[in-house]
Amino acid sequence: GDSVTQTEGLVTLTEGLPVMLNCTYQTIYSNPFLFWYVHYLNESPRLLLKSSTDNKRTEHQGFHATLHKSSSSFHLQKSSAQLSDSALYYCALRNSGTYQRFGTGTKLQVVP
Amino acid sequence: DMKVTQMPRYLIKRMGENVLLECGQDMSHETMYWYRQDPGLGLQLIYISYDVDSNSEGDIPKGYRVSRKKREHFSLILDSAKTNQTSVYFCASSLGGRSYEQYFGPGTRLTVL
Numbered sequence: 200g201d202s203v204t205q206t207e208g209l210v211t212l213t214e215g216l217p218v219m220l221n222c223t224y225q226t227i228y229s230n231p232f233l234f235w236y237v238h239y240l241n242e243s244p245r246l247l248l249k250s251s252t253d254n255k256r257t258e259h260q261g262f263h264a265t266l267h268k269s270s271s272s273f274h275l276q277k278s279s280a281q282l283s284d285s286a287l288y289y290c291a292l293r294n295s296g297t298y299q300r301f302g303t304g305t306k307l308q309v310v311p
Numbered sequence: 312d313m314k315v316t317q318m319p320r321y322l323i324k325r326m327g328e329n330v331l332l333e334c335g336q337d338m339s340h341e342t343m344y345w346y347r348q349d350p351g352l353g354l355q356l357i358y359i360s361y362d363v364d365s366n367s368e369g370d371i372p373k374g375y376r377v378s379r380k381k382r383e384h385f386s387l388i389l390d391s392a393k394t395n396q397t398s399v400y401f402c403a404s405s406l407g408g409r410s411y412e413q414y415f416g417p418g419t420r421l422t423v424l
Contacts (some may be wrong), residue, residue: 208351234412243315244354244401246412289353298344298369299413303353 201226203292205302212309218262218277220305222290225271231294233266233273238287238304247275247288280309313338315416317402323422330389332419334402340414341407343385344369345377347398348418354401360385361407392423 202225212218224233231250238244248259250266250273257264262277273290287306291299316335324330334343345357346369356369358377366377374396378386385404389396399420403413 205353236413236415243415243417244403245415249412298342298356298359300356301346301354303351 201292201294201300203290203300203302205290205305207305209306212280214282214309214311215279218280220275220288222273223271224292226294228294231292234291235264235275236289282309285309313414315402315404315414317416317419319419321420324392325424326394327391330392332387332400334385334416336383336404340404342405344403345387346401348401349398394423397421397423
């Protein structure tokens with residue numbers, strides 16, 4: 200079945216350094232949609248960005264990700280981490296099936 | 312304003328008691344979901360509802376049941392709660408197509424003693 204892998208449970212970064220959160224997926228479907236959700240403490244999880252076509256970069260709020268079907272990846276990146284980026288980040292996969300499948304999440308801690 | 316609401320926000324129950332978690336949305340979304348969130352396990356889907364009285368099991372349905380009698384309202388029921396059901400529960404809703412995002416509620420923190 201479908202699966203999403205987020206290898207890092209916790210990423211700790213110094214403010215100003217680049218962010219890269221890994222997301223890989225497995226599906227037999229040829230045209231999946233991939234999503235990144237962000238969950239700030241004491242708030243509801245919300246969509247950060249979603250995939251476009253293969254090898255096309257999508258951006259939102261300073262974050263960007265590119266769907267690479269060749270490597271089944273949709274890594275989340277940002278050029279310079281801010282303290283306010285500290286949150287839990289989920290990668291999710293939706294194919295022709297019935298619902299999105301979430302990864303286990305990566306907690307990003309940005310420190311001064 | 313597009314919104315998903317959940318009640319109650321915090322709940323403490325004793326093992327064996329029944330639990331009712333309620334979720335509402337004002338976006339006329341067909342599809343609604345119940346998840347539980349546990350450290351290291353992420354968001355696990357309990358049940359999905361495609362519309363009124365059209366519900367399907369997710370990945371971890373054991374010990375839970377749901378009810379959807381109106382499109383805007385989706386309930387999660389725990390009959391005889393267990394301590395391992397202590398968790399944070401999130402409700403979400405979305406339009407039916409696969410490219411559509413999910414909108415989440417604020418969560419209910421349930422503690423079963």
